[in-house]
Amino acid sequence: MSHTIQNKTKLTARVRRIAGQVDAIERALEAELGCADVLQLVASVRGAINGLTAELMEEHLQYHVVEAGSEAERQRGADELVEVIRTYLK
Amino acid sequence: MSHTIQNKTKLTARVRRIAGQVDAIERALEAELGCADVLQLVASVRGAINGLTAELMEEHLQYHVVEAGSEAERQRGADELVEVIRTYLK
Amino acid sequence: MSHTIQNKTKLTARVRRIAGQVDAIERALEAELGCADVLQLVASVRGAINGLTAELMEEHLQYHVVEAGSEAERQRGADELVEVIRTYLK
Amino acid sequence: MSHTIQNKTKLTARVRRIAGQVDAIERALEAELGCADVLQLVASVRGAINGLTAELMEEHLQYHVVEAGSEAERQRGADELVEVIRTYLK
Numbered sequence: 472m473s474h475t476i477q478n479k480t481k482l483t484a485r486v487r488r489i490a491g492q493v494d495a496i497e498r499a500l501e502a503e504l505g506c507a508d509v510l511q512l513v514a515s516v517r518g519a520i521n522g523l524t525a526e527l528m529e530e531h532l533q534y535h536v537v538e539a540g541s542e543a544e545r546q547r548g549a550d551e552l553v554e555v556i557r558t559y560l561k
Numbered sequence: 562m563s564h565t566i567q568n569k570t571k572l573t574a575r576v577r578r579i580a581g582q583v584d585a586i587e588r589a590l591e592a593e594l595g596c597a598d599v600l601q602l603v604a605s606v607r608g609a610i611n612g613l614t615a616e617l618m619e620e621h622l623q624y625h626v627v628e629a630g631s632e633a634e635r636q637r638g639a640d641e642l643v644e645v646i647r648t649y650l651k
Numbered sequence: 652m653s654h655t656i657q658n659k660t661k662l663t664a665r666v667r668r669i670a671g672q673v674d675a676i677e678r679a680l681e682a683e684l685g686c687a688d689v690l691q692l693v694a695s696v697r698g699a700i701n702g703l704t705a706e707l708m709e710e711h712l713q714y715h716v717v718e719a720g721s722e723a724e725r726q727r728g729a730d731e732l733v734e735v736i737r738t739y740l741k
Numbered sequence: 742m743s744h745t746i747q748n749k750t751k752l753t754a755r756v757r758r759i760a761g762q763v764d765a766i767e768r769a770l771e772a773e774l775g776c777a778d779v780l781q782l783v784a785s786v787r788g789a790i791n792g793l794t795a796e797l798m799e800e801h802l803q804y805h806v807v808e809a810g811s812e813a814e815r816q817r818g819a820d821e822l823v824e825v826i827r828t829y830l831k
Contacts, residue, residue, distance in 0.1 A: 479590060486587045489606075493583055497576045500569060506621040507641040513614050514648050516579075520607050525830040527603065529823050531596040536806055537819045549807045551597040553799050558604050559830075560795040615740040619733050626716055627729045639717045643709050649740075650705040659770060666767045669786075673763055677756045680749060686801040687821040693797065694828050696759075697790050704783050711776040731777040738784050 478530060485523055492516045528555060568620060575613055582606045618645060658710060665703055672696045708735060748800060755793055762786045798825060 496512045535548030586602045625638030676692045715728030766782045805818030 479593075483587060483590050486583060486590060490580065490583045490587070493576060493580045497573060497580070500573050500576065503569075505641075506617060506625060507644065510614065510617050510621070510645045511648075513610060513617065514645075517607070517610050517614070520603060520610060521830040524600065524603050524607070525826050527596060527600050528826050528830075531600070532806070532819050532822060535596060536802070537815055545807055549802050552802060554597065555600045555604075556795050556798050558601075560791040560798075611740040615736050618736050618740075622716070622729050622732060626712070627725055635717055639712050642712060646705050646708050650701040650708075659773075663767060663770050666763065666770060670760065670763045670767070673756065673760045677753060677760070680753050680756060683749075686797060686805060687824065690794065690797050690801070690825045691828075693790060693794050694825075697787070697794070700783060700787050700790060704780065704787070707776060707780050707783065711780070715776060734777065735780045735784075738781075 482523075482526070485519075485526070489516060489519045489523065492519060524559070528552065531555075572613075572616070575609075575616070579606060579609045579613065582609060614649070618642065621645075662703075662706065665699075665706070669696060669699045669703065672699060704739070708732065711735075752793075752796070755789075755796070759786060759789045759793065762789060794829070798822065801825075 492512065492515055496509065496516065499509045499512055531548065531552055536545055536552065539545035539548050582602065582605055586599065586606065589599050589602055621638065621642055626635055626642065629635035629638050672692065672695055676689065676696065679689050679692055711728065711732055716725055716732065719725035719728050762782065762785055766779065766786065769779050769782055801818065801822055806815055806822065809815035809818050
């Protein structure tokens with residue numbers, strides 16, 4: 472994940488927002504909110520995690536496949552992406 | 562989410578573990594771990610969120626549908642669950 | 652799936668539309684359409700399958716849990732739904 | 742999808758198996774199988790569709806990105822894949 476400083480800052484901010492959403496689930500459990508409300512908060516974390524996954528896959532595709540420094544690196548970057556795709560679609 | 566004190570403690574512990582997994586993603590970004598490793602951590606959070614969702618849906622089904630105090634409450638509990646199912650399968 | 656004749660007709664029509672969508676994928680492969688177009692067709696089947704799953708889960712919840720004839724049937728109907736939820740969220 | 746004749750034959754066979762699985766759902770509805778059994782058949786189609794999606798994405802990545810004939814084609818192939826990733830992870 473050494474793409475660019477700018478991307479790293481953006482990704483870190485995104486992960487911190489997800490951490491905040493997870494804390495909100497814990498507070499909702501403490502406050503004994505209704506099931507439906509808690510499940511809504513959990514669904515929002517799931518959406519944010521999916522968005523983060525897409526962002527990371529896109530960056531990997533761009534920096535480690537499209538802009539790879541050699542044919543060998545390009546193939547390795549693609550093979551890594553295939554592993555991730557299989558994890559998500561098994 | 563006022564099912565039982567025991568369940569609440571168990572669910573809270575589960576959400577805290579997810580919070581720890583999200584922190585691990587942030588640390589992995591800081592440490593500039595490879596994309597594939599970061600994506601693996603993100604996939605593990607996704608799995609944990611799915612597990613939490615299943616747990617919450619099962620509890621809701623048991624306490625607010627199966628063991629509901631009246632026909633009206635049972636129908637309302639089922640309608641809430643239908644909303645959640647649609648959110649996850651749209 | 653013995654809920655009502657009306658529901659059965661509606662569900663059968665829905666499954667036939669999905670069969671038609673799967674045939675469209677086969678024709679697209681034969682016609683050597685671009686990857687992106689084929690993947691779009693596959694995504695539409697996935698959406699239709701998710702919609703069918705939600706429909707079946709909702710019917711099961713209504714007929715075999717909410718309107719179950721006895722406490723024992725209600726619990727059995729709920730346990731079957733829990734199995735399905737786990738399959739989808741594992 | 743003009744990758745190779747061999748791949749096309751394999752993919753077509755795979756789509757035909759999915760068509761057979763969809764027919765099995767229709768027969769299960771006709772035979773008034775239990776909800777849980779029907780949902781199990783639907784879950785197996787969902788799994789097969791996810792597997793087909795992964796296969797198509799991997800082929801696209803290999804033929805239209807890794808082995809693209811020019812930088813411009815490589816970028817276009819990657820952009821198409823990004824569109825698909827977003828569809829699946831939105």
